[in-house]
Amino acid sequence: MIERPHPHANDITQLILAVFRLNGALIEAGNRLGAPVGLTSARWQVLGVIEHGPAPVAHVARTMGLARQSVQQTADALERDGLIEYRPNPHHRRAKLMCLTPKGREALDYVQAQLAEWSERIGTGLDPEQLRAATELLHSISARVERDSHDEEAS
Amino acid sequence: MIERPHPHANDITQLILAVFRLNGALIEAGNRLGAPVGLTSARWQVLGVIEHGPAPVAHVARTMGLARQSVQQTADALERDGLIEYRPNPHHRRAKLMCLTPKGREALDYVQAQLAEWSERIGTGLDPEQLRAATELLHSISARVERDSHDEEAS
DNA sequence: ATCAACTTGACAGTATCCTGTCATAATGGT
């Protein structure tokens, strides 16, 4: 009799705990990384989205998979700190464009340089195949979890 | 010439994004799961820790890897909702013990039953070997990230 | 026994995410 793959609930639980833990560690690392230029994970991730061209808040939110309002808060903070500025949008009167200021550009450059070094430190010695396999597995689980949530809410 | 495993920064970035996405999906799923009995992910996870015996807030926080103060807020909310109650601790006058009330027990039972079904739905068809391999990889990355953060803060 | 160090809960403040709601701007079908 051939056993169909059927993981114990425990295998999944362990993976979930590992995801929670890594998530926390990554956010903390991101905060440390941007701290010298006054950026947090949330803030430099927003800057990264408008790096190659201005965009309205709602567009950035969609790109990042966050609520419009969350990004709005972050963006307002970035404006207060002078890292971005809002400019009129020729195509939409309400949806002002978020633009990097020189100060924002400088801060983002710093973070990206730090991030490159960090990736190098973290990644050396890891097997690229395993990384890609794990990434694929996580995606497939995300898809299942999201679909399951969606199905339940429909029923 | 044998290539030493040396992942592109991109492989790591992709894994990080997958972790963020799955983390979000899991929290949302946990919230949905406990909603019928008024529990969120954060709350039933706390209940789970004191399931097999009362414990003070600080102990629960250590178990969960959270700050004492975060669990305190959750615990106070659980007490307001009548799911736990604080009892005097014979071994420590300040550190009151968090105890499940019957109402809390009932809610936790419900969540755990739901969780079992959920794990079943999510887990079927996944390869246990891959799950364990991914878990191990995530742990190893967590360890690297945490050690890296720790080293930087020391220097 | 005393005192320093640690632990604990409490309180204040902050960051980041969320939902809900509103008015205004843009869009598409009739």
Add this chain to the structure above:
DNA sequence: ACCATTATGACAGGATACTGTCAAGTTGAT
């Protein structure tokens, strides 16, 4: 041209995490 729908920013409020600080309880070294 009109109107319903959708998109957007603004504002309010809540949940979950954090740090910092304080006073009180506990513990251990001397």
